[in-house]
Every structure is written in structure tokens, then in C-alpha cells.
Amino acid sequence: MSNDSAHSPIPHTANAPATESAFALRNALKQNQVQIAHERLFEKLGQQLFSHGWSESLLQWVLDELSGQFGAPHALISQQHAGALKILAQRGNTYPVGARIPMLGALALWLKEPITFEVHTQYVASLWTLQPPAGTAPTLHCYHLPIAVQQRAVGLLALMTSNPLSPANLQLLHSLCGLIGFALQQSTRTATSIDDSVLQKLTPREREVFALLPSGASNAILAQKLGISPGTIKIHVERILSKLDLRDRTQAAVKAVEAGFSSDGL
Structure with a gap:
């Protein structure tokens, strides 16, 4: 009886490192898959820009890819013009492409120049047709990221995600905001518009x-x-x-x- 008692803890202590090791392996594989998805996003974006240049369809593709990778059923990319944000690409419960949203309140503060890259998580009703349930814990996380070139406002990227974004994900979005900002600035310069x-x-x-x-x-x-x-x-x-x-x-x-x-x- 005493021998059985002495040996009984052994299976428990032996399984713990194996369980932790399996968890670490799964986590590493998951992170690797995420990294591959991010790299493919930049790879295809670069190829499309090289071969065909910037287009609204490419912008929508970028937003669709981000929405899929980050679990964001609601998302938009907008361009600043004359005191308003024009929707250029969208998914889910936001306004249609072409709609213009006046830059008031929080939006005006976020895009006040000179702009530094910040992630804003405040819900802004003017951007979305989705209203969060009153009196309950939020089921979606809001992320609003300024699009700028040389600290000058160009637009806004907004996502509503089912899970919080990691620092690595936010870093990816920061890089994309820079690319999108440069492309939008160039397209604005070449477009025919009012003086x-x-x-x-x-x-x-x-x-x-x-x-x-x-x-x-x-x-x-x-x-x-x-x-x-x-x-x-x-x-x-x-x-x-x-x-x-x-x-x-x-x-x-x-x-x-x-x-x-x-x-x-x-």
C-alpha cells in the first residue's frame, strides 16, 4: 500500500510538461499561420500595385482580407475631403461606398494635424449603422486608425472585431495605413477635382x-x-x-x- 501511494503522483507530474508542451506547439503553429497570412497580404498587395496600380477594387480586397484575418464583420476605409470622410470600401453595418460622413466630435479630434499613429477604441455612432446593445457588455471591439502621410490626415480605417487585436496585428494595420495613405494621396493628386x-x-x-x-x-x-x-x-x-x-x-x-x-x- 505504501509503495502504491509513493508512486501515485508520478503520472500527474509527467503529464503536466507534456500538456504545456502541446499547448506551446499549438500556439506556435497558430502564430506561424497568422504570420504567413500577413505576409501573403503584403505580397499580393505589392504585386497588384506593381502590375496594375491603385484601384478601388484593390482597396476593397484589402479590407476584405483584413476582415477575414481579424474576425471583423464590420469594417470601412474612408478618405478625408472637405471636412468629411468619404467611404471608399466597406463591410457589414456601415454606410455604403460613396457616402460622406461629416468630421465632427471624436473624428475631428482623431484627424487633427499633425497626426501621430494612435488606435482609438471609442464607438462612434456616425460611422456605423450597428448600435451596440444597451446595458450589456460589448461583444465587438472597435478600432479606429488614422490614415496619414507625413502627419497629414488622409482618411480613417475602422474595424469592429469579435476578439481584441494583438500588438502584432496593430503593427500590421499601422503599416497598411501608411501604404493606403500614400496611395490615396497619389490618386487625389491625379484626379480631376475642384480647385x-x-x-x-x-x-x-x-x-x-x-x-x-x-x-x-x-x-x-x-x-x-x-x-x-x-x-x-x-x-x-x-x-x-x-x-x-x-x-x-x-x-x-x-x-x-x-x-x-x-x-x-x-
Whole structure:
């Protein structure tokens, strides 16, 4: 009996290192697979840029790959222009491609120049059509990363993930934000658009109103969208017409379309 008792702990102590070793091996294999997926992402991105250059379809592919790798059912890539963020690629419960979101509140702070790379986890209702359940623990983690070139704002990458992102994942996103920023900056330089000096005549709030004019919405609807009164919207429209030397609201809407703003901006 005493001999059996003396030998009984041996199987337990022998299995513990084996279990830890198997766990470490599985974890190492998983990390290796993640690294391979990241490398393939950069490899294909580089090949596509080399052969075909930048395109909106490539941008959507990048977002789809990130969403798959990081378990992000909701994601978007947006470009800053005239006080708003234009959706260039999207997945899940956010606004459609082409929609413009005024840069107010947290968005304006995050993209205030000079920009340093930071990861913002605050939920911003204006970016998403998904509302988190009230009074419950969040099931999705929000990540908003500025896209910039030489500390100048270019846009915003946003993801909602089912699991927290690791420092290695955030480092990958940082690198991609740099590549995307450079590509967007180059595409903006070559695109035909309104002279920036025209938009410079408008205040930030006037630019936001100007960007929404192609929608044809009433002052009341625009006021609700921007969180101000219809009377204030009317004043902004009158100032826009005066500063841009336009006769009426229709001409202003046409000028806004020429600037790249679309009718689905609401």
C-alpha cells in the first residue's frame, strides 16, 4: 500500500510538461499561420500595385482580407475631403461606398494635424449603422486608425472585431495605413477635382453643408444630420452662394458634385 501511494503522483507530474508542451506547439503553429497570412497580404498587395496600380477594387480586397484575418464583420476605409470622410470600401453595418460622413466630435479630434499613429477604441455612432446593445457588455471591439502621410490626415480605417487585436496585428494595420495613405494621396493628386482654393473660401461647417447639398434634402433634414437648426443651415447656404459666386442652391449642388460629393451623402 505504501509503495502504491509513493508512486501515485508520478503520472500527474509527467503529464503536466507534456500538456504545456502541446499547448506551446499549438500556439506556435497558430502564430506561424497568422504570420504567413500577413505576409501573403503584403505580397499580393505589392504585386497588384506593381502590375496594375491603385484601384478601388484593390482597396476593397484589402479590407476584405483584413476582415477575414481579424474576425471583423464590420469594417470601412474612408478618405478625408472637405471636412468629411468619404467611404471608399466597406463591410457589414456601415454606410455604403460613396457616402460622406461629416468630421465632427471624436473624428475631428482623431484627424487633427499633425497626426501621430494612435488606435482609438471609442464607438462612434456616425460611422456605423450597428448600435451596440444597451446595458450589456460589448461583444465587438472597435478600432479606429488614422490614415496619414507625413502627419497629414488622409482618411480613417475602422474595424469592429469579435476578439481584441494583438500588438502584432496593430503593427500590421499601422503599416497598411501608411501604404493606403500614400496611395490615396497619389490618386487625389491625379484626379480631376475642384480647385482647393474654392473650398478654402468656406469655413469647416460651410464645407459640411456644401458636401450635403447634392442630396437635395431640405434645410430641416440637413439640420437634423448636422445637429444644428434649420435657420442656421439657411444662413450657411446663403454664405456658400455668396462666397462661391453662385446664383442658387441648384448651382451650389452642381458645384458640390464637381468637387466629388455625391447625392447619397446622407
